[in-house]
Amino acid sequence: MTQPEQHGTTDSITDVRGLRVGHARVAGDGALSGTTVVLAPAGGAVAAVDVRGGGPGTRETDALDPRNVVQRIDAVVLTGGSAYGLESAAGVMAWLEERHRGVRVGPDPSHVVPVVPAACVFDLGRGGDFTARPGPATGRAAVEAADASGDHARVETGAVGAGTGAVVGGLRGGVGTASTVLESGITVGALVVVNAVGSAVDPATGALYGSYGSYGSHGGPGSHGSSFDGGLPSFPDPAVHQAAQRRLAEAREAAAPPPLNTTLAVVATDAVLTRAQAQKVAGTAHDGIARALRPVHLMNDGDTVFTLATGARELPEGPGPLALNEILAAGAELVTRAIVRAVLAAPGGLRGPGGDFPSYSELYGGPHAAN
Amino acid sequence: MTQPEQHGTTDSITDVRGLRVGHARVAGDGALSGTTVVLAPAGGAVAAVDVRGGGPGTRETDALDPRNVVQRIDAVVLTGGSAYGLESAAGVMAWLEERHRGVRVGPDPSHVVPVVPAACVFDLGRGGDFTARPGPATGRAAVEAADASGDHARVETGAVGAGTGAVVGGLRGGVGTASTVLESGITVGALVVVNAVGSAVDPATGALYGSYGSYGSHGGPGSHGSSFDGGLPSFPDPAVHQAAQRRLAEAREAAAPPPLNTTLAVVATDAVLTRAQAQKVAGTAHDGIARALRPVHLMNDGDTVFTLATGARELPEGPGPLALNEILAAGAELVTRAIVRAVLAAPGGLRGPGGDFPSYSELYGGPHAAN
Numbered sequence A, B: 001m002t003q004p005e006q007h008g009t010t011d012s013i014t015d016v017r018g019l020r021v022g023h024a025r026v027a028g029d030g031a032l033s034g035t036t037v038v039l040a041p042a043g044g045a046v047a048a049v050d051v052r053g054g055g056p057g058t059r060e061t062d063a064l065d066p067r068n069v070v071q072r073i074d075a076v077v078l079t080g081g082s083a084y085g086l087e088s089a090a091g092v093m094a095w096l097e098e099r100h101r102g103v104r105v106g107p108d109p110s111h112v113v114p115v116v117p118a119a120c121v122f123d124l125g126r127g128g129d130f131t132a133r134p135g136p137a138t139g140r141a142a143v144e145a146a147d148a149s150g151d152h153a154r155v156e157t158g159a160v161g162a163g164t165g166a167v168v169g170g171l172r173g174g175v176g177t178a179s180t181v182l183e184s185g186i187t188v189g190a191l192v193v194v195n196a197v198g199s200a201v202d203p204a205t206g207a208l209y210g211s212y213g214s215y216g217s218h219g220g221p222g223s224h225g226s227s228f229d230g231g232l233p234s235f236p237d238p239a240v241h242q243a244a245q246r247r248l249a250e251a252r253e254a255a256a257p258p259p260l261n262t263t264l265a266v267v268a269t270d271a272v273l274t275r276a277q278a279q280k281v282a283g284t285a286h287d288g289i290a291r292a293l294r295p296v297h298l299m300n301d302g303d304t305v306f307t308l309a310t311g312a313r314e315l316p317e318g319p320g321p322l323a324l325n326e327i328l329a330a331g332a333e334l335v336t337r338a339i340v341r342a343v344l345a346a347p348g349g350l351r352g353p354g355g356d357f358p359s360y361s362e363l364y365g366g367p368h369a370a371n
Helices: A088-098 A136-148 A238-254 A275-292 A320-345 A360-364 B088-098 B136-148 B238-254 B275-292 B320-345 B360-364
Strands: A020-025 A034-039 A046-051 A075-079 A118-120 A174-181 A187-195 A262-271 A304-313 A350-352 A355-357 B020-025 B034-039 B046-051 B075-079 B118-120 B174-181 B187-195 B262-271 B304-313 B350-352 B355-357
Touching: A020 A136, A034 A136, A034 A187, A046 A275, A075 A088, A075 A136, A075 A262, A088 A136, A118 A262, A174 A320, A187 A320, A238 A355, A238 A360, A262 A275, A262 A320, A275 A304, A275 A320, A275 B275, A320 A360, B020 B136, B034 B136, B034 B187, B046 B275, B075 B088, B075 B136, B075 B262, B088 B136, B118 B262, B174 B320, B187 B320, B238 B355, B238 B360, B262 B275, B262 B320, B275 B304, B275 B320, B320 B360
Parallel strands: A075 A118, A262 A304, B075 B118, B262 B304
Antiparallel strands: A020 A034, A034 A075, A046 A304, A174 A187, A187 A262, A350 A355, B020 B034, B034 B075, B046 B304, B174 B187, B187 B262, B350 B355
16 A cells, blocks of 8 residues: 555546446526436446435435345436435436346346435535426436446546535535556546535645645556646645635625535445445545545535445455455545545536635636645 | 634643543553543543444443443543453443442442443554553553543643554554634543554655644644644655655564554543434544544554543534534544644654654654644
């Protein structure tokens, strides 16, 4: 774990072979929400979840308890629309049922129940219309987009899918992703939707929290245009930071901060994991959220991490249960990096009836403290 | 939570009125271990625990599940000696029984069972003798020291108590503490024992991870000699850092890193908390470990956080369940700060039959990246 990290080919969760990502957006004026689906290859993936926020909105997470019966799942749904948006999973279920994918429950191959775990972020009213939420059609569009995207496809980031209306500490949030190939050859990837009540930006310096401490061995060389190129951190010019602070203060006066917030993540790997190991990966991945956002895991955060393990590569022999360590550490680091990339990927600010949320790039002109 | 943080009077866990801390050390050549007791005031405190490491060693933690019967406890034990050291809790139980403190289980006031939750760090053989471990006598000595210390006493830090033989990422670890007074007047304090497999030091810069992002509002002015004085971070001189890296590499060659490691913490407050709220505080406090140490929560970490709530002050009215947020955020920040202080408090390096572990100050000449 002290070797420089090797990013995956696309530096995204789709570097885990067989996983596909699709986004869909709620149509219409007044809508700023959407759904993101991570689709497993045929046969599904071992899955787990760890919920650490105090205000979670989830569906089918109890089925993922390693003590319970379902062994593999076909898709995970991340969605806007708060608890209403969980309905988008119904569209993913229907799509899977049509393909006879799911838990077989009868003699006919069509007798399946797809278990589609889902978690939501709060973005109600972000586009002006409190009732514009993802539903089954949004979920279906997202899973169709995932299916159509092909293997190792580039993952769209920023204000897409479940991140369409996302905000973080007064700034625009969104979707981010990152991946790494471990020395063992195992690939680990992460995808996040950042919509947190805490801040991604250190108010003292203007640097992104997630960039701190990522200059060295864990962040690795930024060979794919990432913001982690090694060396000492640089910080925004104090004048730029002061101007940014003023702008943010104005924006906050214009709109009260949203009451409920969440960071969602999927950590995926091609390793062979038991469901209990997958659960541990989901738990330690929350460390990556803690490093990128302050504070987190509050009563109004619904922070939830899913794990998907496709089971293509055995863990390295020798270290026994400790073989999991490199995946645990990588999962946390990737979640941090994916959050940084989500914040940097946010396009221009979000200004409308739902509030005024500048983007980081708008305020600071690009990445800082990690070059 | 955006106000500058106000440190407690002693900037230690004993700023929470009624809590006392005592350390004891295992006597004899070859011994480098000990026990730390956090003693609640008469009548006990609401308590909870959250275990996040993959290799925990604990006692009486199931009793703290908010669904279970025990309502308050009198003391928490942090101890060296791995699972053997849990026996130190027996000495604390005996001391409490003599004072009729514990869960009343019979008609006579002497009929009590003290519930003494405990967690251990791995330091077996650190002093050369694998069998030199804390036992009941060590626990009794620690609780007696706590009792004798008086209210708001200064807490000894560094290589004391359960931190006597602690190491962290090749450096000497130990005990650290910190506290804050929130705007509501509620006091929150933390005490940690740092003995982690991960590193407290960013290998790219030589700065302490826990100092990153603590320059501003969450770290607050360093009015009590802490290492958080605001402003932009400073980093160790590159030549100093390179020399430190060389020294650490030599030390690591001399001794294999220990196989099992742990960061233990107690987060305490004078707030009125339910047991479920206390459990949430313990969970979110793990974020503070994640920010100060990388990686953490691995299979060979036994990371465990206890919460103690003495119940002297009601949570602020108004925000409902969100009133807990400021304690959640403060708990995480204080754990980070206590870890930084533990590493800085380590005296000269630990060199002996159990290994070669320089201290941070020895390598870097004092705190860095946080002034």
